Amino acid sequence: MTLIGRAVDLVFGRRIEPPKHLPAEAVPEGVVLREGRLVPAIGGMLARMRGPAAAVTLRRTIVVYPGVRLTERLLAHELAHVRQWQADPLFPVRYSVETLRRGYRGNRYERQAREEETSPTHSRGPEKTL
Numbered sequence: 001m002t003l004i005g006r007a008v009d010l011v012f013g014r015r016i017e018p019p020k021h022l023p024a025e026a027v028p029e030g031v032v033l034r035e036g037r038l039v040p041a042i043g044g045m046l047a048r049m050r051g052p053a054a055a056v057t058l059r060r061t062i063v064v065y066p067g068v069r070l071t072e073r074l075l076a077h078e079l080a081h082v083r084q085w086q087a088d089p090l091f092p093v094r095y096s097v098e099t100l101r102r103g104y105r106g107n108r109y110e111r112q113a114r115e116e117e118t119s120p121t122h123s124r125g126p127e128k129t130l
Helices: 003-012 038-046 072-087 091-106 108-117
Strands: 032-035 055-058 061-064
Touching: 003 038, 038 055, 038 061, 055 072, 061 072, 072 091, 072 108, 091 108
Parallel strands: 032 061
Antiparallel strands: 055 061
């Protein structure tokens, strides 16, 4: 592995395969799953959680905290964030402002992602780009 590859793994965690308990099509093409501590720990601190976030999405990469089971529901939540990143280049700024103003639970992007957890179409992946 290259030095850059090691640095990426150190910061974002190691790349992982979709869990076997999820349907094969659950993780859309182009979405990368990683397991790591740093990004979810930072996410948990910024959101004022009592510990690390279960998972954090950065563009098309979902970083799952070690030991957290990636369920269909959690994946649906994180895929909502993938779509949010894709739909708005300013998403990270808007998300941060929402969290500062309304907190994690009141953040409109989090509310939307929670709604998609229970939606019958929750297996939707990112929108296709041409």
